Amino acid sequence: MNRPDLPRAPARAVVLVPACNRIIGLHPFHVAGQKYIDAVRLAGCLPLVVPSAQAHEIDELLDLADGVFLTGSPSNVHPRHFDEVVHDPSLPLDPVRDDWTLPLIPRALERGIPLFAICRGFQETNVALGGTLHQAVQERPGLMDHRSDDAQAVDVQYGPAHAVSVVPGGLLDTLLGGADFKVNSLHGQGVNRLAPGLRAEATAPDGIIEAFSLPSAPAFNLGVQWHPEWQARDNPVSMKLLRAFGDACRSFRELNRESVRERPRVP
Ligand SMILES: N[C@@H](CCC(=O)NCCCC(=O)O)C(=O)O
Numbered sequence: 001m002n003r004p005d006l007p008r009a010p011a012r013a014v015v016l017v018p019a020c021n022r023i024i025g026l027h028p029f030h031v032a033g034q035k036y037i038d039a040v041r042l043a044g045c046l047p048l049v050v051p052s053a054q055a056h057e058i059d060e061l062l063d064l065a066d067g068v069f070l071t072g073s074p075s076n077v078h079p080r081h082f083d084e085v086v087h088d089p090s091l092p093l094d095p096v097r098d099d100w101t102l103p104l105i106p107r108a109l110e111r112g113i114p115l116f117a118i119c120r121g122f123q124e125t126n127v128a129l130g131g132t133l134h135q136a137v138q139e140r141p142g143l144m145d146h147r148s149d150d151a152q153a154v155d156v157q158y159g160p161a162h163a164v165s166v167v168p169g170g171l172l173d174t175l176l177g178g179a180d181f182k183v184n185s186l187h188g189q190g191v192n193r194l195a196p197g198l199r200a201e202a203t204a205p206d207g208i209i210e211a212f213s214l215p216s217a218p219a220f221n222l223g224v225q226w227h228p229e230w231q232a233r234d235n236p237v238s239m240k241l242l243r244a245f246g247d248a249c250r251s252f253r254e255l256n257r258e259s260v261r262e263r264p265r266v267p
Helices: 034-042 055-062 095-110 120-128 171-176 236-256 258-262
Strands: 014-018 020-024 027-031 046-050 067-070 115-118 162-166 181-183 199-203 209-213 221-224
Touching (some): 014 034, 014 095, 020 095, 034 067, 034 236, 055 095, 067 095, 067 120, 095 120, 115 120, 115 236, 120 221, 171 199, 171 209, 171 236, 221 236
Parallel strands (some): 014 046, 067 115
Antiparallel strands (some): 162 181, 162 199, 199 209, 209 221
C-alpha cells in the first residue's frame, strides 16, 4: 500500500561517505572532499556524508546504506592497526576515522552492501580485513616513489603517473576489458601483505598492488589505490568503475528496500 503521507526511500540509492577529521583554527571539523561527493553523484547515487560513528551505531548507519564509498585522505591509517609503530610522526593520522571505518568495512561486506574504496579507503580496507601496509613505499628496496610532488600544479599531481597491469580474469578485467592503463599516484602508504581473501586486481610496474576485490563477498566491492574520482566525467575507466558501483547500489536497494518496491515506477 502506498501511503503518500509516510516517508519513503529516496529516489536514488544512498551511499555512505565517511568523513575525515581536521582541526580548522581552534576546532575539530568533519570534512569530505568535493570530488568524491561528485563521483558518488556521477555513479547516480545520493551521497550521505557521515561525520563519525560509535561502534554501536555502525549497523544503524548501514541500515540506511545502499553502498559505502571510502575516500582518499592525506591522513595515514594508524600503523597500530597492523601492529607497527608510527614510522614518520610528521605525517597526518586520523584515528577518529580509523576507529569506525575499520569495523564498518567487514560489516558492510558481510551484509552484502556494495563498497568502493579509493586510496586511503583502499588501504583501510586491506587493514580492516587483516592485511598490512608499507608506511613509506618509497623507502622499500625495489619499489617506486608513489607520492605526488606537492610543488606541482594540481592537474600534474593528479595526472597519469604510471601504468597498471590488470590481473586477467578478475573483476577489473571484466569491467574494463583487460586493457592496461595509466593512473595517477598520490600515496606514501601501500599494500604490504594483502588481507586474507582479497584478490589482487591490478599491480603497478614495481609490483605494488593497485586494486583488489573480495570475491567471497556477496556484492560488488572494489578498492583502488589511484584516484578515479579525479575528473572522472572525462575518464572512461573511472566512469566504468563508478557506473558498476552505482548499478550494484541500485540493485541492493531494489532487493532490500521495502518502500522502493511499493514506489510507483518513475516513468
Ligand atoms: N595518506 C595515505 C593515502 C593517500 C591519499 O588518499 N591521498 C589522497 C589525498 C588527497 C585526496 O583526497 O585526493 C598515503 O599517503 O598513502
